[in-house]
Amino acid sequence: MHASRLEWKDKQYELGGEPLRIMSGAIHYFRVVPEYWEDRLLKLRACGFNTVETYVAWNVHEPKEGAFCFEGIADLERFVRLAGELGLYVIVRPSPYICAEWEFGGLPAWLLSDSDMRLRCFDPAYLAKVDRYYDELIPRLVPLQSTNGGPIIAVQVENEYGSYGNDTRYLEYLRDGLLARSVDVLLFTSDGPTDEMLIGGTIEGVHATVNFGSRVEESFGKFREYRETEPLMCMEYWNGWFDHWMEPHHVRDGGDVAEVLDQMLSAGASVNFYMFHGGTNFGFYNGANHIKTYEPTVTSYDYDAPLTEWGDITPKYDAIRAVMEKHGFEAGCPLPEPLPKRSYGKVALSESGQLFPQLSKMGSPVDSVWTLPMEKVGQAYGFILYSTWVKGPRAGQQLHIQEVRDRAQVFLGGKPIGVVERWNPQPLALEVPAEGARLDILVENMGRVNYGPLLRDAKGITEGVRIDNQFQFDWTITPLPLDGDMLSRVTYQEAAAPNENQTAGMPAFYKGSFEAEEACDTFLRFDGWKKGVAWVNGFNLGRYWEAGPQKALYVPGPLLRKGANEIVLFELEGAAEDAAVTLTDKPDLGRIEAVDDSFLNFVGEDEAEQA
Known part of the structure; x- marks a missing residue:
């Protein structure tokens, strides 16, 4: 890619003096195992998209204060470079806060150790933490900007800030911090299309974009009241939705999604699909909402997106592809074949260790x-x-x-x-x-x-x-915390079928193993188990809960190995009657109980949550 800067002229984007309609899809590197990044990005290109967008989760990169991680699933630079090598532009959203249904909106938990610190405002204590993080993060992105021949064409200043606050000085501080660290691609904000959100979340001299899922004319009309000369950009086109525990699985009809996309493209807008591929809230990284009451998000971030959690295309993908072709966006590459899935059958968790008897060595x-x-x-x-x-x-x-x-x-x-x-x-x-x-x-x-x-x-x-x-x-x-070091200290004993009187309501660890001739994607079912956390070969897959809607956890093939594989559960309320789990090639997100969300007026997250 040649060195060039994304700008606009006559309400349209230009890159290197050539018109560019941004057709983007969101894929979060931290929700996909690195071995599958290329597969997901190629499926984005094959649908006709020219750009990938990703948030940057602060708590992934600084899990402990002052200790930074940019390796493995946190290797942001590798993800961006790979996207560029595959012919995609990249939009990066490194705001200290990202929302994203991600734990604490991406903010690191250790910020809360200071009871006096105020978040997302011009509090010097908070800004000092942001500055130290940005001193590590931003220099990694600068060489990857389009102005340096890289794929990054735009960087976000803050995320939906108008839904939270109105501290303009805070937004200006973040903007100035990016500029001082040599970010010289297009800077932007993104907010819901309401007066309150656009007043609180935008700043002069920084490109504004809007987020919504329907009511195109009304949403862009409100944007035009504030920005008459800028390109129309829906930075988050909510084409699906996420799930909370104890609720039905949410879906949105693909025909409805395609119709709204057609309206956006007919209006001359650029679009970023949120999400194109949702992925998984591995480990303890799921977030929660609290509009009327506390609602924790499930482990899956399938989002009813065009690509499923496990990377397969859907009828929604096909419907979007048809609209893209209608508007002249050709497939950028052949569509990769679906990744193989395999049933490994029932796995007996024949070893167990109660929590309370071994507390002395646990922490x-x-x-x-x-x-x-x-x-x-x-x-x-x-x-x-x-x-x-x-x-x-x-x-x-x-x-x-x-x-x-x-x-x-x-x-x-x-x-x-x-x-x-x-x-x-x-x-x-x-x-x-x-x-x-x-x-x-x-x-x-x-x-x-x-x-x-x-x-x-x-x-x-x-x-x-x-x-x-x-x-x-x-x-x-x-x-x-049940991290790897703590899990290694658990002592197990061989056990026969569990005695319900001994295990009911008592937290314990359960362990078993299975043989794999080849490492393929699979799905871990928990029939008969109540609530807990699952690990495969030491990797924290996330939470399971009989409350649903999610009935199985996705296990990416790269987490497995040829030969023996280990499964560990931390079960809170007692083992299944046969103390076994099942690895199947069939996913289950509770789709039989799904609710069609096409009726929702996706104006802002508050309204959508209340609906």
């Missing part, structure tokens, strides 16, 4: 007068255990967990007495014998809020624990 406990949230003990993700001794006797009382985030299993004297959930924070009946009893509360971080005014979302028990109106003090707190 480093912290003694505290009161219940501290995760972030105050240096923890980002996973689980956290609060333990204390309750004196007795107590009869007819109630246990209250004040501001639990997000789901707590409560044990008294080593036995489960109930679950307290953030979205339904009911007290539990409590009976304590005269000699007293140990109280254990295991809290799961189910994903920090990624959008809206409740973005600041500390995890664990954030206020305190009461028996009736009496706060309980003197706690031992055990962080359980």
Whole structure:
């Protein structure tokens, strides 16, 4: 690619003096195993697109403060270079905040260890953290800009800021920081097409774009009230939607998606499909929404996108392709063949290890007068255990967990007495014998809020624990991030079929293995299991939960190896009757229960959530 800069003339983009209609699709490198980046990018080109867009997730690149990662699935530079080699331009959105239904909107959890820090505004403490991150990130992107012969044609300043705040000085600081670090491609903002959002999220001298999923004339009309001479660009065309646990799977009719695209292209607009390929919220990286109540996002980020979570084309892909051809966008390459999938059958998880008996080697406990949230003990993700001794006797009382985030299993004297959930924070009946009893509360971080005014979302028990109106003090707190080092310390024993009386409601690890003649994509089913986390060969696939809609986890073939492969579950409430899981070649996203979202007025995330 030649050195050139994206500009505009007569309300149309130009690159190197030549007109360019941007036809882009979103693919997040951190939601796809690197071995499949090329497959997904080629399928984007084969549909007629000329550009790929990606967010940049801060918490992926600085998971611990001052410790940066740009390797493996975090190798942003490799992803951008590969896109360029395949003939695609790249739009990069490195805002400190990305939303994206990603944990904490991409912000690193350790920011919350400072209770006084204010997020996404001109707070010097916050900006100092952003600056240090950008000093690491931006120099990696500068050589890849189109002005240096690379594929990056545009960089975002902040993300949907008008949906959150109106601190113009903050936006200008971010803009100036990009310029000072030698970003010289087109800078832009993206916001919903409403007065409030465009007033709060745009700044003079920076190109503005809008995000929506329908009502094209109305949405672009509102944009034109603010920017009369700039090109029309829908930076996020919401052609599908994401899922929360305990809800039906969301879909949107492909014909409806194609019709709206046709309207955009007929209006002369450029478009970025959000998402073209959603991928997976691996590990503990799923986000959550909190519009009316707390709603955690599932592990799959299939998004009902043109490419499925596992990379297959859909009828929606074909419908989009037809519209692209109508408007003169030819396929840029042949369509790659679907990747093979395989059933490996039932896998017995014949080894198990209960959590509580091995706490002493699992983590480093912290003694505290009161219940501290995760972030105050240096923890980002996973689980956290609060333990204390309750004196007795107590009869007819109630246990209250004040501001639990997000789901707590409560044990008294080593036995489960109930679950307290953030979205339904009911007290539990409590009976304590005269000699007293140990109280254990295991809290799961189910994903920090990624959008809206409740973005600041500390995890664990954030206020305190009461028996009736009496706060309980003197706690031992055990962080359980369940990272690779911690998992390696789990001790297992061979076990026969589980005894329901012994395992019901008790958290434990279960392990088994299977042989693979070849490493192909597969899907891990959890029939009979309740709720937990799954690992394959040490890789955290994400959460499973019988609440649905997701009934199976996608296992990319590159995570497997020829020969023996290991599966580990951390099951919270007791093993399936046969203590086995199944690896099948058939995905299951709860599509039988799917809800068609074509009726939604995709004006902004608030409205869509409320709908």
